Amino acid sequence: MLPPYRSHLSSAIDGNRSNPYSRFFQLATVTPAGYPSNRTLVFRGFLEDDSNSLKIVIDVRSAKVQDIERQAVGEICWYFTETREQFRIQGVLRLVKAQDKDSDLLKARNIAWQELSDAARSQFAWSDPGQPAADQSTFDIEPPDPILPPDTFGLLLLVPQKVDHLKLRSDPHQRCIYQLETDTTWSSQWVNP
Amino acid sequence: MLPPYRSHLSSAIDGNRSNPYSRFFQLATVTPAGYPSNRTLVFRGFLEDDSNSLKIVIDVRSAKVQDIERQAVGEICWYFTETREQFRIQGVLRLVKAQDKDSDLLKARNIAWQELSDAARSQFAWSDPGQPAADQSTFDIEPPDPILPPDTFGLLLLVPQKVDHLKLRSDPHQRCIYQLETDTTWSSQWVNP
Numbered sequence: 147m148l149p150p151y152r153s154h155l156s157s158a159i160d161g162n163r164s165n166p167y168s169r170f171f172q173l174a175t176v177t178p179a180g181y182p183s184n185r186t187l188v189f190r191g192f193l194e195d196d197s198n199s200l201k202i203v204i205d206v207r208s209a210k211v212q213d214i215e216r217q218a219v220g221e222i223c224w225y226f227t228e229t230r231e232q233f234r235i236q237g238v239l240r241l242v243k244a245q246d247k248d249s250d251l252l253k254a255r256n257i258a259w260q261e262l263s264d265a266a267r268s269q270f271a272w273s274d275p276g277q278p279a280a281d282q283s284t285f286d287i288e289p290p291d292p293i294l295p296p297d298t299f300g301l302l303l304l305v306p307q308k309v310d311h312l313k314l315r316s317d318p319h320q321r322c323i324y325q326l327e328t329d330t331t332w333s334s335q336w337v338n339p
Numbered sequence: 340m341l342p343p344y345r346s347h348l349s350s351a352i353d354g355n356r357s358n359p360y361s362r363f364f365q366l367a368t369v370t371p372a373g374y375p376s377n378r379t380l381v382f383r384g385f386l387e388d389d390s391n392s393l394k395i396v397i398d399v400r401s402a403k404v405q406d407i408e409r410q411a412v413g414e415i416c417w418y419f420t421e422t423r424e425q426f427r428i429q430g431v432l433r434l435v436k437a438q439d440k441d442s443d444l445l446k447a448r449n450i451a452w453q454e455l456s457d458a459a460r461s462q463f464a465w466s467d468p469g470q471p472a473a474d475q476s477t478f479d480i481e482p483p484d485p486i487l488p489p490d491t492f493g494l495l496l497l498v499p500q501k502v503d504h505l506k507l508r509s510d511p512h513q514r515c516i517y518q519l520e521t522d523t524t525w526s527s528q529w530v531n532p
Binding site for chain 2: 165167170172173174178180181182183184185212217219220221222223225227232234236246268269272273274275276277278279280285287318321335336337339
């Protein structure tokens, strides 16, 4: 059974489909030093199992991997400009790298790779992200193998535990908080915006 | 003298002016329990002094105040959809409440209040945010005094210390990191995207 926030989130994704950037959201993590960190990432759909996990693809060389390996918790803030609503999705992060032991997740990682465009795949063959800028020529590369992902490719899953849905179109604004109570049971509570 | 990232940020704000939501960004903080927290807020301009602080208005009853009072550090993630560029702005947070001792900041708080619309000001007279939903009638109120802010109104400043600017329109993407080295000196470094 789908958790109660899922129909609202799916409606928002659907209702904002005409804007390509409606699939972009911001993921906050905490750095090893304890500071907040925040970046825009792309929603790649839901994992096809019962977890309702959101799929994200990341470069395992990027700084956020250190945040995740120290504390595997994140909060997505997803604002939909067309329907004027926000979802704050707090959850557990699960990073699937080439060496993962879970064969189902490795398969999901392969599929996520295959679903990318050549341009998106090429970024995983670029020089180390965050390092002093390499020569321009190192970015002029042939697209990588479209079937087998390179070691730099990670599938990042966010498994929702709490969802805060705010609708700015209503007057007054409407806000509902959904919380995972047991493995499969969600509570919901209308709160003041 | 303006820090080197300011002209790029001002250009982005200007180049995306046609979208009202281009003034929305996501602010990440860390909760007292050490978890990441993330929400959409509205850019209210720069403070008119030499600090380059970004102005935000918040309800002092909201949960983020606890985050800020425990650790006054935040990271803004600001994605501009029209020009396809992202600014990650890390900095120190300074919350100005009614009881503040700094008269210049209290004056800035008053001005920020006066610059809001009636609709925006009314939200500060709504029932406690985050509490179980109050009766609809408690939201049908007269707009508050447009001159003197209520105690619920806070001016939140983010004083930038590090700015990570990513331009997705370039091929390959361009990324530059600006860092505050002394009180007024900024370094800049092109890095791999």
